[in-house]
Amino acid sequence: MVNLAIFDYGAGNIFSLKNSLEKAGATVDVITNFDKPNIYSGLLLPGVGNFDPAIKSISKSKTNFHEYVKDNTPVLGICLGMEMFFEKSEEGNEKGLGVIEGDVIVLPQSMKVPHMGWNNLEIKKSGKILEGVKNESWVYFVHSYRVNPINCDAITAESDYGIKVPAVIEQDNFFGTQFHPEKSGNVGKIMIQNFLNVCKK
Structure with a gap:
């Protein structure tokens, strides 16, 4: 059994x-701080809230x-959660x-913001x-911002809105999706199961 934590921003x-x-078979705790020892196989930063x-x-x-995640706890950031991996955001000052x-x-x-839809x-790699996810698979987005990594090797998938928007990133033990896999049907289920598989290792 995979024991996961979702960090709740209260948003x-x-x-x-x-x-x-x-x-998908995980046990899940919702946590609001990192004050207790990390007993989890993985951590999720959800896609709800402001930066x-x-x-x-x-x-x-x-x-x-x-210190909590170190270099061995897999972390999945969804939408805002992925954006928080980066150094700064135009959405805020922190x-x-x-x-x-x-x-x-x-x-x-040139786009309708927030961008909502499939x-x-x-x-890309x-x-x-x-x-197990096929190229050109459809996923569900709700967002107003996009990540801009210095190292493009971190980008494993993009979406084309007339501009290329990084949709999936992987770097070390950090995984991110700009879309919401929990709202993306069977394709999202595959990705959630893949994250669980990473957490089992």
């Missing part, structure tokens, strides 16, 4: 994510986020977690989260 309903993980309040919620813990070099920028004015994935 919204994370029931659908918890439900998706439990349906500054979410970062402040994480940084109020007695234990530092980096410093990001800085586990991936780069920043987060607003989607161009878009297909252009898979193989990745643990994408195992």
